[in-house]
Amino acid sequence: MERHPFLRHICAHRSIRRYRDEPVPWETVETIVAAAQCSSTSSYLQTWSVVAVLDAEKRAHLAELCGGQRHVAQAPVFLVWCADRYRLDVACRMHGMRHQADMLEDFLVAAVDAAIAMQTAALAAEALGLGICFIGGIRNRPREVVDLLGLPEYVFPISGMTLGWPAEAPPRRPRLPLPAVLHRERYTTQGLEGLLRVYDEEVKQAGVIRTRSGEIRPWTFMAARKASRTYRADLRAAVEAQGFGLT
Template sequence: MANTTIELMHEHGSVRSYKSDPVPREMIETIVAAGQRASTSFNFQMYSVIATMDDEKRTQFMALCGGQKHIGQAPVFLTWCADLSRLARVSDVQGYTHEAGYMENLLLAVVDVSLIMQNAALSAESLGLGFCYIGAIRNSPQEVIDLLALPELVFPICGMTLGWPENPPRIRPRLPLEAVLHWEAYDINDRESLEAYDREMIATGIYRGRQVSAGKDKPETRYGWMEHSARRASKVLRPHLREALLNAGFEMK
């Protein structure tokens, strides 16, 4: 079953090479407004996005995100933030205390910002634009907070490069549907479908020359999605984030 929306979704591929043509401001407004139509917990709308077009600032972002070249190349860099500060201001005006100090508050805001940014991303693709999420923005959260003057209770969750694709993106296969779609109850017997996906990913050549180090002695093994993902998952990821969130006012009780 398909329609033009579903077809567009299946054509998604992250874009890491951009033309130098600018993206009109109006287009950015259009995609963020489309993003805003995403559902949002309690209609709280716990997100903000900062659009950066300035060359110097984008170069700074590139440096903060491990030197990823597409950040410097794309004409627009969007910083999608979990934002509890607006609600705190509203509560203040209305004479209440915003109980923002719980894990649930962080989860609410992270889900909200994830939904708006993916809605915006899809609308960008519908206009012929390309994008790439930049999780590396969480490498140096405090520097990003300073660069964008983010107030307390606003935290950068994900960056996004935006621009006109130099080439059509490569479409990466996804896990077989049966590995992610369970009927009535979770089925852990997914080995066969994971192995099939592993072989499919190897066939794309995506991992050629892009192997993650094993970090330990390991016998030569087939290097596909399973080995690649397991190696990645064996590394501690951004251990500084808890402290950075606490500093930004997210208490996570």
């Protein structure tokens, strides 16, 4: 599949966490977001927005809110991708209708729209020679992000994205074997553990998962550690505070 130039482009993706000290022109940011707007969007509702932060002080503040992630402050641009039903609220008012955003579905649709748009933006940025790294840490302290960026009701930050000119070329992080994620006609659980053991060896060989002291770890260990902890217990309340019901 990697023989097709566009598929090669997709597969060349690496998250970039070190950037050259060189600005990204505003027109380039506009080009990337305009490309993101070409993505599919549920019911043609376009329920996402993005806040581009170029101001160094604000980026440093956001880096802190994202758990002290240095690349957030170091990249010349930080994009905050948001689920956004504010425009739908305005549309309802324009037509004397009552905006319904009380269901989990309403939030999920907007979050999926935002996720699709930000991945399109990532591919566009990479096509222009830029590097990106998504930042889920934006949901660590969402209420403070809402205040800092002045997000109105019905707007909630889904993910951040660092953007800038790469100053590193990290190794590829191997992905799960295809049969672990691609099921034909019916989901199969058979043989999964065997596949994961083989994958663990591949990831160890690549040396892409390391502890702080540099010890190499298998993928299942990292995944199990992540999956056995709880994170962001305040998230539901923060989403609801922005006007979304999650019924």
